[in-house]
Amino acid sequence: MATLVSKRKKTTRRHGRPAPQLIFGDLWEYDPAPETADPKLKPRYDLFINGRFVTPKSGKYFDSINPATEQKLAEFALAGAADVDAAYRAARRAQRNVWGKLSGRERGKYLFRIARLLQDRAREFAVAETMDNGKPIKETRDFDVPMAAAHFFYHAGWADKLEYVAPGRKVAPLGVVGQVIPWNFPLLMLAWKIAPAIAMGNCVVIKPATNTPLTAVKLAEIFEDAGLPPGVVNIITGPGSTGGLIMAHPTAAKIAFTGSTDVGKIIMRSVAGTDKKMTMELGGKAANIVFDDAPLDQAVEGIVNGIFFNQGQVCCAGSRLLVHEPVAARFVAKLKTRLRTLRVGNPLDKNTDVGAIVSRDQLASIQHYLAIGVKEGAELWQPPCRLPAKGFFMPPTLFTGVTQSHRIAREEIFGPVLAIITFRTVDEAIEKANNTPYGLSAGVWTDKGSRILKMAAELKAGVVWANTFNKFDPASPFGGYKESGFGREGGRQGLLDYCQLV
Amino acid sequence: MNAGQSASFRRLFDEVGPVDCVGVEERVAKYTTRSLKKAAKLWGLRTAVTMVDLTTLEGKDTPGKVASLCAKARHPSDDPTVPPVAAVCVYPAMVRAARRALGPGAAVRIASVATAFPSGQAPLRTRLGEVRAAVADGADEIDMVINRGAFLAGEFAEVADEIAAVVAACGDATLKVILEVSELETFDNIRAASFIAMRTIRGGDFIKTSTGKTSLNATLGNNQVMLEAIRDFYLETGTAIGMKPAGGIRTAKQALQFLVAVKETLGDAWLTNARYRFGASSLLNDLLRQIEKERTGAYQAPYYFSEAAESY
Structure with a gap:
């Protein structure tokens, strides 16, 4: 993986041209596709x-x-x-x-x-x-x-x-x-x-x-x-x-x-x-742990599902991303690319990926945490997206450069906000993942089966998902x-x- | 496998990274829930028409059959707003007939499946000779198969060298490299083979899923793995490689789902037939039927649409 990255850097420098970019524009806009079933409301x-x-x-x-x-x-x-x-x-x-x-x-x-x-x-x-x-x-x-x-x-x-x-x-x-x-x-x-x-x-x-x-x-x-x-x-x-x-x-x-x-x-x-x-x-403050040998594109998908499902308003949301240092830069770049294609907007539209925050108070509380994160020195990133004029909407948000002592890494935000922390060794990952008052869920992303078993045993969480996230079944006990x-x-x-x- | 080969095997797989099958299937299932309506649907259908490589690859192909395929390719429908398809795809022996039918410099390109398609099990010089002959007869594009035996034996250098030899034999013709995904079996292999091919071919060349001659052809899953490989390669090198899923895409609905995958993985720059193709034949009439349905609000009987091919 390191070779791929260094190769890119070399080419960019040699030719002095800007790094290639993907265009996620409006060439093919999806028309509104609202669900039309009658909710049969009474006054x-x-x-x-x-x-x-x-x-x-x-x-x-x-x-x-x-x-x-x-x-x-x-x-x-x-x-x-x-x-x-x-x-x-x-x-x-x-x-x-x-x-x-x-x-x-x-x-x-x-x-x-x-x-x-x-x-x-x-x-x-x-x-x-x-x-x-x-x-x-x-x-x-x-x-x-x-x-x-x-x-x-x-x-x-x-x-x-x-x-x-x-x-x-x-x-x-x-x-x-x-x-x-x-x-x-x-x-x-x-x-x-x-x-x-x-x-x-x-x-x-x-x-x-x-x-x-x-x-x-x-x-x-x-x-x-x-x-x-x-x-x-x-x-x-x-x-x-x-x-x-x-x-x-x-x-x-x-x-x-x-x-x-x-x-x-x-x-x-x-x-x-x-x-x-x-x-x-x-509550929870789940760690989603990505190792350097993980299937990165599927891990990106799992991270997105983990923190932006239901606008991050999930007690077992993977709100902390612990990523192995050798792949951190590459992984965050992939994550940002993916976030650019998330569709935020009218929740009744069948093509909407991220809907509205439940209430004005909740939105204010999430925004308060964004301010705290910035004040504490973490770097905030949001994809460019148009939010509806009315309603309580919030773009998916990443914080990089987060450490264990940041409040956004310790407190449950309950919103579409991901705190990204890096680690170097397996022990460090376990220690950081467990360094929280919570213990509801965790995710492990690696190609190595033995590592999954070790992590599952050592993570203090009610459920540990391996190479997936937010999977539920009535037959599977859930708790913290x-x-x-x-x-x-x-x-x-x-x-x-x-x-x-x- | 000797020590050198084994090392190169590990190195390639470590470099390109693994793919998780469950995760891929989950990702592509989301494409199938996208709801395309009205203008978005029509745009997708028309664009898909322009991306079709209208194909006939049968032992019983004749110049007459190829001529009717070419006529269909130029004028898919009586509706003047429907554009021609990207290309016709025929065996090398039929290239001359296709060129006769289309005329020199036609908008519809001629693609030919050279290199002992579909198995590739002929001596390299025979395969290269086939490529040169097809190009000399007027093929604009060559669809080659990789040496799957060499790939599975870990002889990646041989796979790459053969692709390089075909690139040279192509001259100005565009090259599409068929991985034959069903024989590679795993997504890990498909990703690795995609990188071997992309590192050898030129910008504007394609990688292609399959020959259409085995049990499993293009699926949203292997399409996704290859699109992600193209994305990573592009962001790493700046070289834009095209993609062609082939075989098994028979309905307009499937084609739109593949296009959604393109839009959400590679973005707008790949929503063109210079970078994305469908290897298909029966797909075309279903696209036309859906376009007509959008125009009139009613489905027309299949016999309102002219048939040109029934394989693939």
Whole structure:
């Protein structure tokens, strides 16, 4: 590799001509290709408690906007303590009288039905999700919605085989589970939380994020259509304080939270001293480690997928690139070439690669980190791209010359920002990758199998991807080390977190 | 393999770097989800027409068949806005017939598959003689096959030397070097062979996937590996090499996906028939059918489009 680079330098100097450049211009512009499926929005959505849509006791509603247009999408019920109480009462009643007594096989039938109904309405849900969250339609269409359905299918399959979850032991449901989920994968997180819980015989009180409640209440329509018994799943919308009420409610036998590490800590403090079980899936600052023998073009693709998927608003995003010094310059050049062809814009356009940031606040927070990075002396690079005039957009961003002591290398930015750090040896790569309070995911790129195995053993991360990134499967447990949380979601291990062994 | 060969084998593969098959397939799957509408679709279809090397490579080819191929190449359709294709591609024995049909200095070029196509299993002097004969008969472009046996045996110098000899025999004719990807099997080999070829040929020459005579021909995957090799070689040396996927591209939809790969890997400068070609025959009528559909809003029956070749 070194020879290729030095050869180029020599030619350039000898002839004194500028380095060759690729032209990614407008010779062949793609015409707009908006997804046209009807998201079937209602102007106002109520709370889903005890199998019915009910108005909040307070009578108050809040707006959810489309981050790509800044226009109001719909209004959602603002739940207070009385509503949360009603939801927990309904859930406890359903769990004791109906759902907990139903055989696993019967529960499985409901989950299969939910999965199929979701597939039937996949395009409608994909459009709704894109409008509410700002992520590109190709992601909601090809990832979020199919993966959400896959989680219901997978756990439907488990429902009548629960005796195999913990061989040699019997399992029983915990009771009522309180769950709070984030805005980055609104529907998928809902499926991750609800499917294992109800497959195991628990009932659920769940709150989607304040920014993105739309697909949650739409999923409630599917629960209605599937004939799910009243009270098995109760969906509560509202601000963060409502989430606090759900987490702190005495009826909850277990709480599950996915979100930021800061909020996770607050929740853990609030339930300290109770007998509630907990799972926490929190932040991350994953290292994507590229060695000099890696398949570089595919590694570039993996890095792009790792940090620009869902605008980088992913807890397991590969937000740190650790690149081996011998290939660093060449690799960063390839990365920049690739970023020039990423299409930022209208999330509903089928050709959009990078959509809108979820909210004005989130955009401001990311921009704040950009300023910090520049102030700390890292070098910022963004490809030339036209951003829409309205909406919360942000070009994909690289920082080179980053070191371990930079804040952009230590703190979770939760945006399309990649911090590039170099390393010299395998040990240095491991040390730098693990030098973070987080430990959710990591990526290793090398052609050498033995090195992959060594790295996988030594990286303190819940998942280590080798020569790929951001691969998910309902059968594969997902969760973190250290301040990235505890408990696993998905697979047999995920089910263990929703049962008691008797 | 002696020690010297083995060293050169390692050196070449270390220099050009490995390719991850799963990653390539994942990358090219994204091209197939690009949605091309209206003007963008029409531009792509028309451009694809200008890139077609309209091909007939059969034992039963006759001057009559070649003449009808040439007529189709010049006037693919009754629609006057449809441009002629880039070239016709025939066996060396048919070059003279093609030249007669097209006339001297025609816009449509004549490409000929010389060098004991498709196997290449003839003595080098025979292969070179074939190249010289095709050029003398009026071929503008020569499509040669590399010595896959030598490549797989690690004798890279032999592969390169033979390509260099063909370059010399071509004179002013453009050269396209067929790697025959199905016989090289791995993406690592395809990338390495691309570099051997590119380091030997001239700017404006092409590398080409396959002969169309084996089970596996052009795919988005091997096209991508070769495009990336061309990109790396260009950025490293400033020499622009062209690319020709051949065989297996039968529908307009496939052709557009290949063009999306070109646009997003090599950029605008390769969206021209001077740097990108399709080796195909049935592709042309599907392109015409789609152009007509864009114009009228309705699909026409296949018999509205004249047939000139049915192979490849």
